Structure formats: C-alpha cells, structure tokens
Amino acid sequence: MNSSIIFHHYPASPFSEKVRVLFGIKRIPWVAVIEPTIMPKPELITLTGGYRRIPVMQIGADIYCDTAVIMAELERRFPDPRVVHDADWMVNSWADRVLFQIV
Ligand SMILES: N[C@@H](CCC(=O)N[C@@H](CS)C(=O)NCC(=O)O)C(=O)O
Numbered sequence: 001m002n003s004s005i006i007f008h009h010y011p012a013s014p015f016s017e018k019v020r021v022l023f024g025i026k027r028i029p030w031v032a033v034i035e036p037t038i039m040p041k042p043e044l045i046t047l048t049g050g051y052r053r054i055p056v057m058q059i060g061a062d063i064y065c066d067t068a069v070i071m072a073e074l075e076r077r078f079p080d081p082r083v084v085h086d087a088d089w090m091v092n093s094w095a096d097r098v099l100f101q102i103v
Contacts, residue, residue: 003060005030008044010037015067015096016055022071026078068092 007023007030011017023030035044035054048056048065057073064070068089073098075084084092 006033006058007031008033008035008047008056008058010034012037013054015053018067019055019057019070019074022074022083023028024083025083026074028074028078052080067096 005023005028007016007019008095009020009032011034022028028067034040035056037054039052044054045052047058049064051065053065055070055077056066057070064073071084071092075082
C-alpha cells in the first residue's frame with residue numbers, strides 16, 4: 001500500500017525548510033500538519049512517544065524523527081533524482097550542530 005506522507009512542521013521552522021525543499025526537488029507529494037512552535041504539543045508527543053522537536057514525518061504507521069532520518073528515508077523511497085550524496089551527511093551534521101548554534 002502506498003501511504004501518503006504527512007509532514008508535521010510549522011512554516012518558520014528552518015529544519016523543516018530543508019525537508020520542504022527536498023520534497024520540492026524530488027516532486028514528492030505531501031500533506032501538512034501544522035504543530036505549535038512551543039510546548040505544549042500534546043498530539044505530537046503522543047504520536048512520537050515523547051519526541052518534541054519539529055519536523056516529524058509520518059508514513060502510514062511509521063514515524064520519522066530528526067531531519068537526517070527523514071532525508072535518508074526520502075532518499076531511500078524516492079532515489080530519483082539523488083539529492084543527498086554520501087559525503088553530504090557530514091556537512092549536514094556540521095551545519096546543524098555547529099554552524100546553526102553560532103548563527
Ligand atoms: N536535530 C533535529 C533538530 C530539530 C529542531 O531543533 N527543531 C526545532 C524547530 S526548527 C525545534 O523543534 N525546537 C523546539 C525544541 O527544541 O523543543 C532535526 O534535525 O530535526
């Protein structure tokens with residue numbers, strides 16, 4: 001069965017923007033659930049089992065937390081065109097953890 005992608009995010013989330021851009025480049029259809037920007041997030045927490053951050057991707061009964069996990073799954077399911085290459089993961093991690101904190 002081909003379940004649709006439900007993307008839990010909010011418009012101003014920079015982490016979500018990475019995934020929204022990937023959806024666009026790969027022309028992947030998705031639907032949105034707009035989540036609160038700050039706690040409380042009772043529905044999200046219930047869905048994820050405690051993970052509170054945005055974005056979260058839902059495909060059927062599968063829940064993907066963290067943009068690196070989300071992007072890897074999108075590359076696996078939608079390999080054409082390939083956007084994230086092996087060497088990009090290191091840059092992505094550095095940008096998320098080091099550069100993001102500084103800027
Ligand atoms: N490592 C996570 C970071 C996600 C993240 O920090 N998202 C922000 C919004 S852009 C958030 O939910 N912050 C609220 C919080 O930390 O409680 C990812 O790559 O998805």
